[in-house]
Amino acid sequence: MKQLKSESLVDYLDEKLSSDERSEVEYMVKHDTNAASDLAYLKLAIETVRLNAIASKVITVCQSLNATSSEQPPTNPVTVRHMFRTGLRIAAVFILLFCSAVLYKYISVSNQSLYKNQFVPYALSNMRGTEDRNPEAEAFRNKNWNQVIELYSNIQVKSNKSIFLAAMSELQLSHYAEAEVLFQNVLKNASEDNSFQEDAEYYSALAYLMNHNEAKGIGMLNKIKSDTNHRYYPLASKISGIDLKIIDLKK
Amino acid sequence: MNEKSIISDSELVEAICASGTLEQAIVQLYEEHGTITRSFIMGKGGTEQDAEDIFQETIVSFIDTVQKGKFRQESGIRTFLISISKNLWYNEIRRRQRAGNREKLYVADFEPGDTVLDDVIGNRELKHLLSQMLNDLGESCKKILELFYYENMSMKEIVSHMHYENEQVVRNKKYKCLQQLTEKMKQDPDTAKQINELISK
Numbered sequence: 001m002k003q004l005k006s007e008s009l010v011d012y013l014d015e016k017l018s019s020d021e022r023s024e025v026e027y028m029v030k031h032d033t034n035a036a037s038d039l040a041y042l043k044l045a046i047e048t049v050r051l052n053a054i055a056s057k058v059i060t061v062c063q064s065l066n067a068t069s070s071e072q073p074p075t076n077p078v079t080v081r082h083m084f085r086t087g088l089r090i091a092a093v094f095i096l097l098f099c100s101a102v103l104y105k106y107i108s109v110s111n112q113s114l115y116k117n118q119f120v121p122y123a124l125s126n127m128r129g130t131e132d133r134n135p136e137a138e139a140f141r142n143k144n145w146n147q148v149i150e151l152y153s154n155i156q157v158k159s160n161k162s163i164f165l166a167a168m169s170e171l172q173l174s175h176y177a178e179a180e181v182l183f184q185n186v187l188k189n190a191s192e193d194n195s196f197q198e199d200a201e202y203y204s205a206l207a208y209l210m211n212h213n214e215a216k217g218i219g220m221l222n223k224i225k226s227d228t229n230h231r232y233y234p235l236a237s238k239i240s241g242i243d244l245k246i247i248d249l250k251k
Numbered sequence: 252m253n254e255k256s257i258i259s260d261s262e263l264v265e266a267i268c269a270s271g272t273l274e275q276a277i278v279q280l281y282e283e284h285g286t287i288t289r290s291f292i293m294g295k296g297g298t299e300q301d302a303e304d305i306f307q308e309t310i311v312s313f314i315d316t317v318q319k320g321k322f323r324q325e326s327g328i329r330t331f332l333i334s335i336s337k338n339l340w341y342n343e344i345r346r347r348q349r350a351g352n353r354e355k356l357y358v359a360d361f362e363p364g365d366t367v368l369d370d371v372i373g374n375r376e377l378k379h380l381l382s383q384m385l386n387d388l389g390e391s392c393k394k395i396l397e398l399f400y401y402e403n404m405s406m407k408e409i410v411s412h413m414h415y416e417n418e419q420v421v422r423n424k425k426y427k428c429l430q431q432l433t434e435k436m437k438q439d440p441d442t443a444k445q446i447n448e449l450i451s452k
Binding site for chain 2: 007038040046049053059
């Protein structure tokens with residue numbers, strides 16, 4: 001009888017009873033204090049089950065989130081922000097340095113600076129024939145540039161050597177236009193006498209640059225740079241492509 | 252503040268009441284209100300563990316309140332959670348003081364008088380006792396009762412979920428578990444006294 005009453009109370013709470021059966025239970029609870037007490041205990045038990053289920057879910061989720069957050073110290077937003085800021089600062093410094101270097105390079109590279117760096121005074125070799133002791137060669141060795149030019153102008157039959165020494169003398173006197181013309185004459189005669197061809201090519205390139213004939217100067221220097229057997233290749237190869245590009249841009 | 256999907260208070264309340272979205276709602280509560288709630292407890296003398304325990308208890312109480320339809324959305328969720336946390340923490344301090352622990356008191360601004368809050372905080376110790384009794388029944392009892400009374404599973408679904416022979420076995424098991432729990436309640440004099448006081452109100 002007691003179990004039957006208890007089962008009815010459980011079924012009542014589980015909403016398993018018909019409306020007549022529900023009315024019977026409600027009547028019983030109203031008139032039987034023990035039944036009312038049992039129903040209250042059952043309600044409290046079910047409420048405990050509910051709260052316990054909620055608590056289990058909350059604990060599980062919170063523990064999972066706590067574990068996730070404690071596993072990820074490197075992804076702490078503050079740290080990331082600091083790292084990001086530091087990275088940006090470093091990048092900014094590098095960009096600034098790079099821009100400064102590019103600007104400096106652009107400003108510092110010019111026809112004049114390249115000429116200054118690349119011009120090597122021509123040394124007349126004793127190995128180059130018997131005429132080395134002629135007055136023009138002697139004047140050249142003595143760096144008497146005006147005398148070389150004067151002697152050259154008085155020569156009736158002008159050899160490539162004579163023209164080249166005159167051209168180099170003009171170059172030493174910063175007479176770039178005159179030097180350019182004379183070097184061109186050396187190169188024109190190269191089919192007959194190529195003894196000064198490579199010298200003329202290199203120095204003519206410098207003369208072109210100083211004469212603001214950048215296209216011809218850069219073209220000639222690139223030709224020498226591409227020929228490893230050229231006598232002036234070691235000198236020309238020191239000129240960077242960037243420097244030549246800057247000169248080309250500045251023209 | 253977390254930059255994940257922020258949903259409104261009313262959407263959060265809906266997620267708590269709907270089936271299958273409670274876990275998402277708990278994550279949202281944790282991420283949006285966890286830090287400030289725990290900071291409040293720690294600012295009132297609680298340890299990190301106290302803050303975590305009170306926060307979890309706060310979430311449980313809040314979900315219970317919402318699911319019973321007692322949460323009035325006049326105040327925001329955060330305000331309500333802070334109020335629950337504050338009162339749970341003061342309640343805990345009082346409990347510890349009664350137990351002989353000498354801890355600094357921060358109970359001056361305890362907020363009695365709010366019937367919803369009183370309901371949430373009231374009988375906190377009794378709730379803990381009853382929870383312990385449920386846990387003492389064993390895992391299978393607890394699971395059957397939870398599946399039926401909280402997850403609203405049918406007997407047929409529980410048979411499939413827990414691999415019982417048939418629905419009658421589950422029905423009998425569930426009945427026995429419920430009876431065992433109520434018997435435990437009645438047998439513990441302190442619990443019985445508190446329950447009787449509660450019933451007679």
